[in-house]
Amino acid sequence: MKLLIVSDSHGLQEELLTIRERHADVDKMIHCGDSELPQDSKEMSAFLGVRGNCDYDASYVNDRVESLGEATCLVTHGHLYNVKMSMMNLHYKAREVGANVVCFGHSHIAGAELMDGVLFINPGSMLLPRMRKERTYAILVMDGTEATVQFYDISGKHIPSMQLTCTLSA
Numbered sequence: 437m438k439l440l441i442v443s444d445s446h447g448l449q450e451e452l453l454t455i456r457e458r459h460a461d462v463d464k465m466i467h468c469g470d471s472e473l474p475q476d477s478k479e480m481s482a483f484l485g486v487r488g489n490c491d492y493d494a495s496y497v498n499d500r501v502e503s504l505g506e507a508t509c510l511v512t513h514g515h516l517y518n519v520k521m522s523m524m525n526l527h528y529k530a531r532e533v534g535a536n537v538v539c540f541g542h543s544h545i546a547g548a549e550l551m552d553g554v555l556f557i558n559p560g561s562m563l564l565p566r567m568r569k570e571r572t573y574a575i576l577v578m579d580g581t582e583a584t585v586q587f588y589d590i591s592g593k594h595i596p597s598m599q600l601t602c603t604l605s606a
Contacts, residue, residue: 443541553605
């Protein structure tokens with residue numbers, strides 16, 4: 437299973453379409469909110485999206501839980517879980533819904549971390565990154581419970597120093 441994960445694109449349109457085309461081989465595309473685009477727009481049509489604090493289209497859901505091969509994935513923006521202060525609330529939500537992968541945004545800080553067998557992925561921001569200069573997105577490749585997260589800048593250049601390979605909880 438291969439996933440494209442983006443977040444916090446804040447109105448970018450051509451860039452979303454370009455990234456979709458660049459990674460047309462993925463099984464699913466996830467947008468973790470703050471697209472600032474309507475859910476039925478051509479840019480968002482291929483994405484499983486959620487509502488961020490800057491999204492005004494009420495047809496987006498706040499959270500979604502997706503079965504992705506061996507994984508159960510919680511997708512949310514993160515603002516409702518106070519992710520800028522602590523990961524604890526989001527970790528509790530992951531446990532509550534049985535997720536072993538969590539995709540979220542809001543902080544604009546790219547990163548991936550395994551906590552108690554749950555993989556947390558923030559793809560960063562495609563428009564306004566924090567803590568690094570690159571505007572980023574992520575690709576998650578899963579083979580059973582083995583997972584690899586790779587980060588890319590908006591031009592498609594791989595950022596090897598950010599890669600994480602881990603084993604998910606079953």
